[in-house]
Amino acid sequence: MPTLSVFTDVPLAHKLEGSLLKMYKQDDCPNKLFLAYRACMTREGCPWVSVVVRKTQLQISQDPSLNYEYxxxxxxxxxxxxxxxxxxxxxxxxxxxxxxxxxxxxxxxxxxxxxxxxxxxxxxxxxxxxxxxxxxxxxxxxxxxxxxxxxxxxxxxxxxxxxxxxxxxxxxxxxxxxxxxxxxxxxxxxxxxxxxxxxxxxxxxxxxxxxxxxxxxxxxxxxxxxxxxxxxxxxxxxxxxxxxxxxxxxxxxxxxxxxxxxxxxxxxxxxxxxxxxxxxxxxxxxxxxxxxxxxxxxxxxxNCALLEEWKQSLKEVVENIMLTKEKVKEKLRLLGTPGSWDHITEHSGTHGYLGLTSQQVEYLVKKKHIYIPKNGRINFTCINASNIDYITQGISEAVFFTRGQENRLPKEKKP
Amino acid sequence: MPTLSVFTDVPLAHKLEGSLLKMYKQDDCPNKLFLAYRACMTREGCPWVSVVVRKTQLQISQDPSLNYEYxxxxxxxxxxxxxxxxxxxxxxxxxxxxxxxxxxxxxxxxxxxxxxxxxxxxxxxxxxxxxxxxxxxxxxxxxxxxxxxxxxxxxxxxxxxxxxxxxxxxxxxxxxxxxxxxxxxxxxxxxxxxxxxxxxxxxxxxxxxxxxxxxxxxxxxxxxxxxxxxxxxxxxxxxxxxxxxxxxxxxxxxxxxxxxxxxxxxxxxxxxxxxxxxxxxxxxxxxxxxxxxxxxxxxxxxNCALLEEWKQSLKEVVENIMLTKEKVKEKLRLLGTPGSWDHITEHSGTHGYLGLTSQQVEYLVKKKHIYIPKNGRINFTCINASNIDYITQGISEAVFFTRGQENRLPKEKKP
Missing domain, CATH: 3.40.640.10 (Type I PLP-dependent aspartate aminotransferase-like (Major domain))
Structure with a gap:
């Protein structure tokens, strides 16, 4: 077709969401891990869904009185x-x-x-x-x-x-x-x-x-x-x-x-x-x-019963997050990782900062195939029993490795 | 609260969708009809849904392998x-x-x-x-x-x-x-x-x-x-x-x-x-x-089987629309309504023009409580066995009533 495209001047868009995820998907390493999912993950590594949701979905789909009007x-x-x-x-x-x-x-x-x-x-x-x-x-x-x-x-x-x-x-x-x-x-x-x-x-x-x-x-x-x-x-x-x-x-x-x-x-x-x-x-x-x-x-x-069940499921998720954070902190301590890791348990919610420097993050991504955003803010629900050792060892390694080039300040200035 | 609202200058929005529908809903007349739904309606006056949809909804809701990831x-x-x-x-x-x-x-x-x-x-x-x-x-x-x-x-x-x-x-x-x-x-x-x-x-x-x-x-x-x-x-x-x-x-x-x-x-x-x-x-x-x-x-x-079933359901809807249009035309003819009504059956699709003047539409809305947009374009699937007589009689009445003030030209100019 000899015609000129009307789209000739349109370039590829930059900065689309998920470039880290794309890198992760293209990585062939069997140990690769992605710690930046937006969804809350289960211990089995699947997106969490409140138990009441499946039940409710089924009820809705079985309701013959429901019409699909705008x-x-x-x-x-x-x-x-x-x-x-x-x-x-x-x-x-x-x-x-x-x-x-x-x-x-x-x-x-x-x-x-x-x-x-x-x-x-x-x-x-x-x-x-x-x-x-x-x-x-x-x-x-x-x-x-x-x-x-x-x-x-x-x-x-x-x-x-x-x-x-x-x-x-x-x-x-x-x-x-x-x-x-x-x-x-x-x-x-x-x-x-x-x-x-x-x-x-x-x-x-x-x-x-x-x-x-x-x-x-x-x-x-x-x-x-x-x-x-x-x-x-x-x-x-x-x-x-x-x-x-x-x-x-x-x-x-x-x-x-x-x-x-x-x-x-x-x-x-x-x-x-x-x-x-x-x-x-x-x-x-x-x-x-x-x-x-x-x-x-x-x-x-x-629905009172479903509401209670949902609330309970939220509590379980949050308890699990706190437990994971405690474990990560404890394991980093046992590995003798330099620095304080209290900030991990000081904050609530699914996502939080690991408190790593950009070099440490780079080390984790490149050497350990653990995919973490540059700012070191991860989804703690991505950590579970089967990967917590690999992750904490990786973090520890990264901290030791980058010790010389450190740009992360210690919590208290030494005299 | 003595403070001035930041929204002081914000007026009510005009021309929101559905003002005709609002008028219809506020009408107390038991005979009222609304002929401008966007959805395709069944003979029973409910929004049509293809038979395959309910089945598929149920299958999806029962699928335990499905996660709800972004x-x-x-x-x-x-x-x-x-x-x-x-x-x-x-x-x-x-x-x-x-x-x-x-x-x-x-x-x-x-x-x-x-x-x-x-x-x-x-x-x-x-x-x-x-x-x-x-x-x-x-x-x-x-x-x-x-x-x-x-x-x-x-x-x-x-x-x-x-x-x-x-x-x-x-x-x-x-x-x-x-x-x-x-x-x-x-x-x-x-x-x-x-x-x-x-x-x-x-x-x-x-x-x-x-x-x-x-x-x-x-x-x-x-x-x-x-x-x-x-x-x-x-x-x-x-x-x-x-x-x-x-x-x-x-x-x-x-x-x-x-x-x-x-x-x-x-x-x-x-x-x-x-x-x-x-x-x-x-x-x-x-x-x-x-x-x-x-x-x-x-x-x-x-899914080939579901696809066929869906196609069949579309055919049935379209056949029903054509049948309704034929009936409307025939009833208008039997009522001796002046003018040609061939345009009703000349066009396919759920929606079509009745070919009424604005006075005739006004007559239908005000006198017969049949709600029709000003341009006379209706959803023919809103017409069913239980309302077709009332509607066609109403149209006929409207045409006769506005005959003197007609601004709708006849199809062929009289010499």
Whole structure:
């Protein structure tokens, strides 16, 4: 065909998700390990799914009364209601006063996509977004694509090997009035209550608009309420905010990514306006959100027995994570690995920092075929009885090997 | 709370989908009818679902080997492959030469959302979009939101009561070089093969980029191949194009809106570049697409027995539609309704024009509580044995009542 392609100038896209995973898949070494799955893994190395999910999936598929009609653009009402109650508690003032609502969104980025569009259109002056998180968030890309100026800031201090609340404070000090502040997983922030109060007052006086991310409620402390306690403080502090509530991971239905863009407004009238605008954006994005994930989650949340069973399954996962972390720390200690490894058990949640230098990570990837992101943040549920020795020995080796070229500072400076 | 809401300036959104449906729901009249559902309805007035779907849903839910891991951003490979083969045929040159591909998208608008983003970024000079369709398409909004100048044009001629191919030709004559031409349901165009050839040559010489919409393959003629024959001509004509292939409706899983943005390029190298860029847009839109709909469809398409059963179910639906249309026409004739009603049976597909004036539609809505969109385009599957008499009598009444104020021209001019 002699014609010139209309796509002649289109290059290959860079930085697509999963380049580490691609490297791992192409590796022929039989000992290779991948420690950066987004999904929570079982002891057998499979993606974890809450026991109640399979049962509920079956019930739904056997229900002859169910039709497969389109959901309204706003999504499944019962799903939104149940999710809001899970997030804030049934008796939250925001719920009682009808000023908390939401729109059913798609995938882990959908709520950010929708929220960013709204902010771009209705808060034209706020074109700066700060993202504070313990990791590189995919949402940065969403805001960037929409024309926002995005600043990302990690609260993980790789030198002190801990989450540093002071980073959060210094960011809030320098951010411009009226900007958007995305707070990644709020539980990583490690602020005391009085520190939260101080932060909230700074945010208020600067009219900063908070945009929270609750990516896996229940998988941090194994306690659903505990995991969103800070969010409830913001409600009682009279804040208006957005929150991306993604529940798929907490149920183990990663493949049915459903989320909600939660809106808290000062009153019902404002809420209705905001939700109606969000719905019109959703119309252009996907018209109708997919149902299955929302249906599974709603069926579980609205049934006391299933709800209890789900809560129990969350507790088990979290207990297992803590046990794994303890074991990793202990094994590193027994191997005489230099340095303190307390930071491993100091943080809750599936993912956490190993506290390795980039050379150490490189050693693990290249010499041991243990695939770890450059920042050393791994998914601890990828570690199980059959690989923990290989992993801890690898880490220990990496630390010994790179001892000369160390750029990781010791916890206390030697005199 | 004395603080001023940050949402103070946000008004209620207008023109949200479903205002007619809302009016219908608020109507207390026991005889009320809604004839504009997007879903295909059964004789019993429920959303139609292909018999194979329930069986397949159950099989999937009972499969213990299935895990619920994230899909890659690009989506489910087997789903994309099976859908492409359904669209173009297994032996299509575009498939054999590895220059047809796609990205798994969400909902009925997802493919347009993704395609519009791509065109906005990579074909910056093409900022004009023409949409030719038999109806008002929701995609117009998608392109508009993205900053395109959008012109919409209906090929339905309400005076001649037919689809007029000349409208398509006159649009193509006046559109600017290099613009994007969205062709709604291609089967409504009613062009002869030689007319298509003429059109294709005009599009080529003006370097127009075609963007097709295949919203319900198989539900037009009950023949999957027949429904996409024109698209295959475009492939053999050496065109590069996008196509939104939405399969949910053809299976009756409206609630799991999955679609594919299909790309046909001149060669594999261009295809890979385009797909990689689309994937990076999808990353920011939803990160990972939901799986269930794609899994159901792929299970059916890749199993000969299920595939046959599905094809049979499509045939039955289409036969039933034609039967309903015949009956409506016959009843209108028996009621002595003035005018020709041949246009009802002249067009295939679930939806079609009744050929009513706006006054007649208003009469039906206000006096008979039969809810019909202003343009008189209804879903014929909403008509069944229990309501056909009420509907045809209503139409007849409306025509008689508005006879004096008629603005609908007769088919042939009287001397």
């Amino acid at each position: 959901l309204p653009t706003m999504g499944m009402k019962s799903f939104i209601q149940a999710s809001l109650e899970l997030l804030f508690g049934k008796h939250s003032p925001a719920i009682m006063e009808n000023r908390a609502g939401g729109v059913h969104t798609v995938g882990d980025n959908g709520a950010f996509q929708l929220g960013a569009r709204f902010l771009r259109t209705w808060r034209r002056d706020a074109n700066v977004v700060y993202i504070i998180s313990s990791q590189q968030e995919p949402h940065g890309l969403v805001f960037q694509d929409m024309g926002f100026t995005v600043y990302e800031c990690s609260i993980w201090d790789p030198k002190k090997l801990c989450m540093d609340p002071n980073i959060l404070f210094s960011v809030v000090e320098q951010i411009p009035r009226g900007c958007v502040l995305v707070i990644g997983n709020i539980l990583d922030c490690k602020l005391t209550l009085s520190q939260w109060a101080k932060l909230m007052s700074a945010l208020k006086s600067k009219q900063v608009f908070p945009f929270f991310d609750i990516p896996c409620q229940g998988l941090h402390n194994g306690d659903l309420e505990e995991d969103t306690r800070i969010l409830r403080y913001f409600v009682s502090g009279g804040f208006e905010f957005f929150c991306s509530q993604s529940l798929s991971r907490s149920f183990g239905i990663y493949d049915e990514g459903v989320s909600i863009l939660v809106v808290v407004a000062l009153n019902n009238q404002h809420l209705l306006c905001v939700v109606s605008q969000l719905t019109s954006f959703a119309q252009s994005l996907w018209l109708n959100p997919p149902t299955r994930g929302a249906r599974v989650i709603t069926s579980i949340l609205c | 899909l890659p951003t690009m989506g489910m490979k087997s789903f994309i492959q099976a859908s492409l083969e359904l669209l173009f045929g297994k032996h299509s040159p575009a498939i054999m030469e590895n220059r047809a591909g796609g990205v798994h998208t969400v909902g009925d608008n997802g493919a347009f959302q993704l395609g519009a983003r791509f065109l906005r970024t990579w074909r910056r000079d093409a900022n004009v979009v023409y949409i030719i369709s038999s109806q008002q398409e929701p995609h117009g909004l998608v392109f508009q939101d993205m900053g395109f100048t959008v012109y919409e044009c209906s090929i339905w001629d309400p005076k001649k009561l037919c689809m007029d191919p000349n409208i398509l030709f006159s649009v193509v004559e006046q559109i600017p070089r290099g613009c994007v031409l969205v062709i709604g349901n291609i089967l409504d165009c009613k062009l002869t093969l030689s007319q298509w050839a003429k059109l294709m040559s005009a599009l080529k010489s003006k370097q127009v980029f075609p963007f097709f919409d295949i919203p319900c393959q198989g539900l037009h003629n009950g023949d999957l191949e027949e429904d996409t024959r024109i698209l295959r001509y475009f492939v053999s004509g050496g065109f590069e194009f996008f196509c939104s292939q939405s399969l949910s409706r053809s299976f009756g899983i409206y609630d799991e809106g999955v679609s594919i943005l299909v790309v046909v390029a001149l060669n594999n190298q261009h295809l890979l570049c385009v797909v990689s860029q689309l994937t990076s847009f999808a990353q920011s839109l939803w990160l990972n697409p939901p799986t269930r709909g794609a899994r159901v469809i792929t299970s059916i398409l890749c």
